[in-house]
Amino acid sequence: xxxxxxxxxxxxxxxxxxxxxxxxxxxxxxxxxxxxxxxxxxxxxxxxxxxxxxxxxxxxxxxxxxxxxxxxxxxxxxxxxxxxxxxxxxxxxxxxxxxxxxxxxxxxxxxxxxxxxxxxxxxxxxxxxxxxxxxxxxxxxxxxxxxxxxxxxxxxxxxxxxxxxxxxxxxxxxxxxxxxxxxxxxxxxxxxxxxxxxxxxxxxxxxxxxxxxxxxxxxxxxxxxxxxxxxxxxxxxxxxxxxxxxxxxxxxxxxxxxxxxxxxxxxxxxxxxxxxxxxxxxxxxxxxxxxxxxxxxxxxxxxxxx
Amino acid sequence: xxxxxxxxxxxxxxxxxxxxxxxxxxxxxxxxxxxxxxxxxxxxxxxxxxxxxxxxxxxxxxxxxxxxxxxxxxxxxxxxxxxxxxxxxxxxxxxxxxxxxxxxxxxxxxxxxxxxxxxxxxxxxxxxxxxxxxxxxxxxxxxxxxxxxxxxxxxxxxxxxxxxxxxxxxxxxxxxxxxxxxxxxxxxxxxxxxxxxxxxxxxxxxxxxxxxxxxxxxxxxxxxxxxxxxxxxxxxxxxxxxxxxxxxxxxxxxxxxxxxxxxxxxxxxxxxxxxxxxxxxxxxxxxxxxxxxxxxxxxxxxxxxx
Numbered sequence: 001x002x003x004x005x006x007x008x009x010x011x012x013x014x015x016x017x018x019x020x021x022x023x024x025x026x027x028x029x030x031x032x033x034x035x036x037x038x039x040x041x042x043x044x045x046x047x048x049x050x051x052x053x054x055x056x057x058x059x060x061x062x063x064x065x066x067x068x069x070x071x072x073x074x075x076x077x078x079x080x081x082x083x084x085x086x087x088x089x090x091x092x093x094x095x096x097x098x099x100x101x102x103x104x105x106x107x108x109x110x111x112x113x114x115x116x117x118x119x120x121x122x123x124x125x126x127x128x129x130x131x132x133x134x135x136x137x138x139x140x141x142x143x144x145x146x147x148x149x150x151x152x153x154x155x156x157x158x159x160x161x162x163x164x165x166x167x168x169x170x171x172x173x174x175x176x177x178x179x180x181x182x183x184x185x186x187x188x189x190x191x192x193x194x195x196x197x198x199x200x201x202x203x204x205x206x207x208x209x210x211x212x213x214x215x216x217x218x219x220x221x222x223x224x225x226x227x228x229x230x231x232x233x234x235x236x237x238x239x240x241x242x243x244x245x246x247x248x249x250x251x252x253x254x255x256x257x258x259x260x261x262x263x264x265x266x267x268x269x270x271x272x273x274x275x276x277x278x279x280x281x282x283x284x285x286x287x288x289x290x291x292x293x294x295x296x297x298x299x300x301x302x303x304x305x306x
Numbered sequence: 307x308x309x310x311x312x313x314x315x316x317x318x319x320x321x322x323x324x325x326x327x328x329x330x331x332x333x334x335x336x337x338x339x340x341x342x343x344x345x346x347x348x349x350x351x352x353x354x355x356x357x358x359x360x361x362x363x364x365x366x367x368x369x370x371x372x373x374x375x376x377x378x379x380x381x382x383x384x385x386x387x388x389x390x391x392x393x394x395x396x397x398x399x400x401x402x403x404x405x406x407x408x409x410x411x412x413x414x415x416x417x418x419x420x421x422x423x424x425x426x427x428x429x430x431x432x433x434x435x436x437x438x439x440x441x442x443x444x445x446x447x448x449x450x451x452x453x454x455x456x457x458x459x460x461x462x463x464x465x466x467x468x469x470x471x472x473x474x475x476x477x478x479x480x481x482x483x484x485x486x487x488x489x490x491x492x493x494x495x496x497x498x499x500x501x502x503x504x505x506x507x508x509x510x511x512x513x514x515x516x517x518x519x520x521x522x523x524x525x526x527x528x529x530x531x532x533x534x535x536x537x538x539x540x541x542x543x544x545x546x547x548x549x550x551x552x553x554x555x556x557x558x559x560x561x562x563x564x565x566x567x568x569x570x571x572x573x574x575x576x577x578x579x580x581x582x583x584x585x586x587x588x589x590x591x592x593x594x595x596x597x598x599x600x601x602x603x604x605x606x607x608x609x610x611x612x
Contacts, residue, residue: 196502197606204609211588212581214609217602220595275518282517289526290599296523297603300503303510303520 004028005071007057008084010036012127013100014075015135019045019055020166027057028065030087037061039132049127050137051167066091071159074099074110078272081106085113092116096155100143102187102257103272104180104280107148118148119156120176122183125168126254139254142169146176178237185225186240188274189218191258192294195268195301201254206245217290218244224288228277231284258298265305270298310334311377313363314390316342318433319406320381321441325351325361326472333363334371336393343367345438355433356443357473372397377465380405380416384578387412391419398422402461406449408493408563409578410486410586413454424454425462426482428489431474432560445558448475452482484543491531492546494580495524497564498600501574501607507560512551523596524550530594534583537590564604571611576604 004026007018018029022045029045031037040059047053066072066088076084078101088097088110098119099106107120124141143163145156156172163170173179190201193214199205207213222240229236247254261268274295281288310332313324324335328351335351337343346365353359372378372394382390384407394403394416404425405412413426430447449469451462462478469476479485496507499520505511513519528546535542553560567574580601587594 193603193606196603198610199606204606211584211598212602212605214602214606217599220599278517289595292517293523293526293596293599294603296518296520297499297502297600299518300499300505300510300520304504 004069005073006030006066006069007073007075008087009074009076009080010040010059010132011075011077012129012135013123013125014073015045015129016047016125016127016137016168017073017075017163018057019047019053019135020051020168021162022055022057023053024162024166027055028069029057029059030063031059031061033132034061036132043133046134048130048134048136050140063087063091066095067093069093069095071095072097074101074106077101078103078106078269079267081109085110088116089113096151096159098145098159099148101272102269103184104276105272111149117151117155119145119151119159120148120180121145122176122180124183139252140169142171144176144179145170145172146174177234181229181232181234182236182238182240182243184273184277185222185229185236186243187256188225188277188291189221189240189294190244191256191268192270192274192298193218193221194256195258195262195270196294196297198259198263200259201244201247201252201256203248203251206248221290221294224281224286224291225277228281228284228286228288228291231286232280262298262301267302267306268298270295270302274298310375311379312336312372312375313379313381314393315380315382315386316346316365316438317381317383318435318441319429319431320379321351321435322353322431322433322443322474323379323381323469324363325353325359325441326357326474327468328361328363329359330468330472333361334375335363335365336369337365337367339438340367342438349439352440354436354440354442356446369393369397372401373399375399375401377401378403380407380412383407384409384412384575385573387415391416394422395419402457402465404451404465405454407578408497408575409490410582411578417455423457423461425451425457425465426454426486427451428482428486430489445560446475448477450482450485451476451478452480483540487535487538487540488542488544488546488549490579490583491528491535491542492549493562494531494583494597495527495546495600496550497562497574498576498580498604499524499527500562501564501568501576502600502603504565504569506565507553507558507562509554509557512554527596527600530587530592530597531583534587534590534592534594534597537592538586568604568607568611573612574604574608576601576608580604 037059044054100121123143126139128136160170160172208215343365350360406427429449432445434442466476466478510520514521
């Protein structure tokens with residue numbers, strides 16, 4: 001990799017990457033809104049919580065300069081990957097493009113716009129956007145990175161090293177599927193149930209005492225996810241139900257992004273998360289009635305306000 | 307039947323009964339809030355929409371006088387039947403008690419408080435409460451009335467006649483189960499899906515074009531309901547899916563009460579509607595994973611605000 005790094009998308013994940021990486025590389029944060037870029041250019045990008053510093057990435061709404069970059073991190077919401085990839089088309093030199101979206105499908109979308117080497121990533125870190133120039137770093141869990149198609153493993157390893165040097169957790173691995181699918185099943189379930197109930201990811205998600213307790217549905221959804229993964233030939237890295245029990249025992253009360261989306265009446269990422277699993281189930285001939293049910297309910301919820 | 311009529315509960319259904327019946331009988335509306343009783347006593351009870359008049363029931367928060375009544379209509383929400391029945395205990399003479407709640411179980415609750423002759427009713431009429439003393443009459447669909455346990459059919463027939471004379475639609479029948487279960491399955495599905503999605507009962511509920519369309523879930527829930535009814539030995543009076551298609555084609559966009567309840571962050575009637583079906587399924591050994599899923603989600607939604 002040569003040159004500087006561009007991060008596309010200044011949400012929680014993009015902001016955490018841009019601020020941290022600006023301590024070890026030249027970083028440009030490509031924003032959608034001019035006032036967002038102006039705030040970061042003027043004040044820097046403050047990180048609080050797990051770390052405490054002000055990063056100094058460049059910030060812009062103008063993609064000019066992308067030709068010189070060595071690494072692009074596409075950190076938009078899944079719904080916006082298509083637009084981000086379209087901005088890269090014809091502009092990138094021999095840069096590597098890393099996608100880090102929830103769910104499935106971001107790599108394929110980017111590939112349609114160019115033949116760059118690509119990295120697949122899935123991140124477990126989380127935070128809260130407090131302002132355009134301030135992100136709270138909440139969970140310092142790692143980002144896992146693997147080559148997509150025939151990209152060299154060395155690129156994944158170098159990128160992970162750079163991210164670790166910048167103060168975040170990262171790990172390169174030859175195959176992302178076992179980790180990604182564990183997170184996908186976890187996310188499809190926890191995000192959907194949170195969005196439909198209004199509950200943060202709390203103790204209700206693991207309760208099994210009474211027949212109407214929510215843990216039964218959560219476990220049923222995860223069991224369907226595991227059957228879909230198995231039919232797709234994936235060995236999960238972690239058991240999603242154990243991830244769920246552990247997280248709720250720790251008392252995190254994490255506010256899943258899909259719940260934030262429906263409360264703010266924004267489009268959700270459900271098509272890329274729960275929807276991706278439902279489509280995979282159909283392709284593999286696996287029955288997934290509960291997953292299809294919560295998918296339909298979230299689409300209905302979106303229809304109520306979109 | 308002798309004496310006057312008492313209506314307990316001044317919601318939409320109670321107000322419609324009290325206002326209409328006050329044109330053909332002495333009616334007392336027993337309210338929970340003194341200001342509600344005062345408003346009706348002062349201004350009368352206005353009905354607009356399908357009818358247009360001001361009814362003149364007496365209104366009170368005091369159950370004294372119940373001893374003289376011939377008919378009590380318990381028109382509270384399902385959650386409040388227990389409290390209403392407790393107020394009747396030791397007060398009623400030889401009155402007949404008619405329950406008209408959504409779902410199952412109201413008759414059994416009332417029976418625990420006295421050995422009065424009882425009528426089972428299910429009503430399809432609907433409206434909107436515009437003020438304590440004003441109800442909009444929206445759907446002029448009938449109320450069906452049948453004897454409960456060994457009450458004489460003649461009492462059901464007389465009551466239906468009186469209601470018809472008052473300007474509402476009503477029909478007496480020897481066995482309410484086929485009608486009640488049709489409505490139960492319809493309600494358990496439509497109310498739950500509306501409460502979870504935020505959609506009124508509109509065209510989305512019958513759409514089947516795309517795999518994520520809501521009609522698939524609606525039909526799946528109703529299919530489970532029909533299997534439960536069948537295992538319970540009930541022949542449905544109407545097919546709930548056809549009721550759903552017909553209602554949405556008519557473009558009613560009805561706002562189901564459970565959706566109103568979750569939006570106002572009130573307890574819902576889910577335990578008496580969807581929950582009643584889930585318990586019946588367990589009792590009969592019928593698989594009902596979708597019904598259990600939406601039941602668990604609504605209970606989770608309640609837990610998020612109660």
